[in-house]
Amino acid sequence: MSASFRIQAAEAAQRISRRRMLAAGWGALGLLGCETRRETTTAFRVAGPSMAPTFWGPSVQFRCAACSITLRVDAEHWRAVQPSLNSSGNRAGSIPRCWHCGTPIHGESISVRSIAADVVIVRPSTAVLLRSQLAANETPVVVLKHGGKTHLKRVLAAPGQKVTSDDSGNLLVDGQLPSPSGLPRVPIDIDQRRTGIIASRWSCSDDSVWQRDANGNWNQVTDANVLSPDLVWLTYEHRNVYRGNVVSRVLDDCPANLGLDRRLHPVSRLGISIRLRVTNDAVESTGEASRPVGRQVRAVVWTDRGTRVISKQLPEPPSRGYEHVHFEPRVIQEGRPIEETGLDQAVAAFVSASSPVAIGWNPRSISTLSDLRLWRPVQWYVRSISSWTLADDEWFVVGDNAPVSIDSRDWGPVRTDQIIGVCDPIARDQPTDIGG
Ligand SMILES: [Zn+2]
DSSP: HHHHHHHHHHHHOOOOOOOOOOOOOTTHHHTTTTTTTTTTTTEOOSSTTTTEEESSSSSSEEOOOOTTOOEEEEEEHHHHHHHHHSOOOOOOGGSSTTTTTBBOOOOSSSSSSEEEEOEEEEEOOOOHHHHHHHHHOOOOOOEEETEEEEEEEEEETTOOOEEEEEETTTTETTTTTOOOOOEEEEEEEEGOOTTSOOOOSSSEEOOEEEEEETTTTTOOSSSSSSSSSSSEEEEEEEEEGGGGGEOOBBBBGGGGGGGGOOOBBOOOOOEEEEEEEEOOSOOEEETTTEEOOEEEEEEEEETTTEEEEEEEEEOSSSSSEEEEEEEEEHHTTSSEEEGTTTTOHHHHHHHHHOOOEEEOOOOOTTTEEEEEEEEEEEOOSSSSOOOOOOOOOOOEEEEEEEEEEEEEHHHOEEEGGGEEEOGGGSSSSSOTTOOO
16 A cells, blocks of 8 residues: 555656755756756656656665665655564565565665755657657657646657557557667666675586686686587576566566565566677687687577577677677567577577576687676556557657556556656756666
C-alpha cells in the first residue's frame, strides 16, 4: 500500500515560479533558458523516480559495500525504506538489496550523499513539432497535466499510431518494439565490480587458455603462438539477486528502485561493451604461409526472435592501447541467424534465455579483456492486455522507470491540450551512469 502511495507522490513534477527560482539561487539556470527566452519557457523541478535514470527528483547516492556499485535512490523512497534498512527481523524478500550483487543494504554502515532534484526547461510545443521528432526516431520528453497534477513523461506514439502488446506483454508501437535513439542505458552486469566474494557471471570455454585475475580482468595465460586457432568463448549467465541468485532471464530491474515492491518483466534487448587489448605480432599458420590472425570479436546473443550472431572487426594495424568494442541492441536484433554464419552449432548451445550472451575471439589476437558490461535500453510492458488506436489529438506517454511509472499504460492516451511543453535538451542533465 505504501509503495503505491509513494509511486503516486512520485508522479508530480513541481512547477517553480520565477520569483521562487531566483530566491532559491537558481540564477545560473536562468542563463540557460529563462533569461533569454523568458516569454516562452518555464522551469520545472523534477519530483520522484518515474523518469529515472533520465531525470531525477531529490535523490541520495551511496556505494554498495560489497561490489562498490554506485546506487542512487529517490529521496522520498529512501526515507520510506529506512525502517527495513536498520532492522534485521524482516522477511527475506523485503530486505533492500543491491541490484547488482544482492548484498543487503545496511543503512547505518554507508555514507549517503544527497543530490538536488533535476530542473528542466520546458518550451511550448506543437503537434507538428512533436510528430516531426517522433518521425526522426526521437521520443521527446514533455511536461503534461493529468488528474490535477503535473507530470514529466516521454512521448512514445503519435496520433494515428496503434499501441498494442505482444504475447510477452511488451508494449509495441505499430507492431514494433519501440527503439528510439537517445534512450538511457540501464546497467545489468558490470563484471569488473565482481571481485572478492562476489563471483563473476562470465565463464570461459577453456580455462587453460584464459583466466580471470583478482581485479576482474580476463587474460591470456599461455604462449599465443602455441594456441589452437579455435575461438575462445566467454559466456554470461544471468542471476536473480532477489531470489537467492537463482539462474534467471534478464529482468527490467531499474537500479533506482531499491527495496520497492514491483513486478519485473523479462527484457528482450541487450547491449554489450568490452575493453580489450590486441596483440601486435601474432600470426597463424595456413599450411605453407602464415598470416596475421583474424582480429574479430563475435557475439552470439539469444533474442526472443532467435539466436543472432554479430561481429566487429578490430582496427588494423592494432593500436598500442585498449580498444573499446560495443554491440548495440538494435544491431544485435539485426544480426545473422547462427546457421548462416558458419560458426559451430555447438556455440548456439552456449546461449539460452537465461544465458543470453557469448563472446568469442581468436585467442592469438587479444591479450586482455576488461570492463565487460551488459546493459539494456529502457523497455516498456503493458500491465494488462490492451490496445489503443490514437485519435487525431491523442499521444501515448510513458515514464523511463517502466516498473514503477504510472502513465498512458494506466491512464490511456493524453490529449494535445494536456501537454504543456517539451523539455529543452540544452537544460537536460546528462543521463547519469548509475551503474558506474
Ligand atoms: Zn552490490
